[in-house]
Amino acid sequence: MAQSEFDVIVVGSGPGGYVTAIRASQLGFKTAIVEKGDLGGICLNWGCIPTKALLRSAEIFHYMNHASDYGLSVKDPSFDLKAVVARSRGVSKQLNTGVGFLLKKNKVTVIKGTAELAGKGSLTVKGDDAGAYQAKHIILATGARPRVLPGLEPDGKHIWTYFEALNPDKMPKSLLVVGSGAIGIEFASFYKTMGADVTVVELVPQILPAEDKEIAALARKRLEKQGIKILTEAKVTGVAKGSGNVVATIEKKGGKTETMKADRIISAVGVVGNVENLGLEKLGVKTDRGCVVVDGYGRTNIPGIYAIGDVAGPPMLAHKAEHEGVICVEKIKGLPNVHAMDKNKIPGCTYCHPQIASVGLTEDQAKAAGHEIRVGRFPFIGNGKAIALGEPDGLIKTIFDNKTGQLLGAHLIGAEVTELVQGFAIAMNLETTEEELIHTIFPHPTLSEMIHESVMDAYDRVIHT
Structure with a gap:
């Protein structure tokens, strides 16, 4: 059995869990992580990463079928589904191995098994490393699973x-x-x-x-x-x-x-948080609609018990889980200037064709919140790089508070917008105003120029439409 006493134990090794454990160790905490399955959790093994690998194969297949649009010729393009899936699984395996290396490098003890809270500061584990473990701080990062509707119960076949x-x-x-x-x-x-x-x-x-x-x-x-x-x-x-x-x-x-x-x-x-069989009821940890109730630092109503990521509620995104975990352990450590989670600044991405990305308030949400707004739009057809890429369909939309120039939200559809949205997320985090964005120099020719143009459109200064 592994060593039984730690400063911090993290339950679950998804993106939120393993990042939290690594950061805790970096801060000097004796740290362990409990995992019943594969390191990396659902995101790495069955979610974010393998879906993007499949979608990349689909994207290339799409371009093969449209090769003539680029002056190229590909005869009778086809695919091997088994090989497509094997590539996806291989990508996940590579990253799974990488998580194990990172945990070892940062001296995080990996406990294999299923954990249940046994009392304040203690939990029991069943599995390969069965036993009783103690920690002053226990952080739940157990993730979520697919929601099941009556009549649509998955059977693995149909x-x-x-x-x-x-x-x-x-x-x-x-x-x-x-x-x-x-x-x-x-x-x-x-x-x-x-x-x-x-x-x-x-x-x-x-x-x-x-x-x-x-x-x-x-x-x-x-x-x-x-x-x-x-x-x-x-x-x-x-x-x-x-x-x-x-x-x-x-x-x-x-x-x-x-x-x-x-x-x-x-x-x-949708998905529902994995709150069952954790011993939450025994300790009186509050839950709401299948998720653990936490404050902006991941703290539950029971001192010493924390929750981050999907199990702590929406938005159920890997990057939210990672940031939430870092906030949690840095607050535990007592570091200065640790800011509570601001869910309004979490970007969301959908990797279909065309890509979709957003951060902040929608136009309707901004109006409902009482803002007098200015809205800017810029179409991909007005951007030289988009046309050169053969991707002229798309739109970047920005929403500002008319009185203060505060960037309230940005919404994008088109090629590579899942990469572009981070520019808006950084701007929002720095409390950048429209004036500062307008005075920023964007490289040419790039898709990022559309960020600039959409901002200028909101202030009647757009150039290329």
């Missing part, structure tokens, strides 16, 4: 979660995706690009419900142009399974129903 969707044994000819958040749209984009007939069903009127309404509308238009069928204000009310396919009953607005046959269904209706 009805998939992202686990099965990441590792298909064959390419389905037809696919029904239930849910149009980032996960649903990314899988819809991947499978459509690789040749499947894809339909997306969404309960609310807007796809990508967390995004700005204008950007979501543009995304829908582009996705439908690619051939993805989208049904909003609709829900799956029943599923009949056949030998090799399923027949879903879909109820539309007004109560009208239709049936749809598909080889597979992907249930992408």
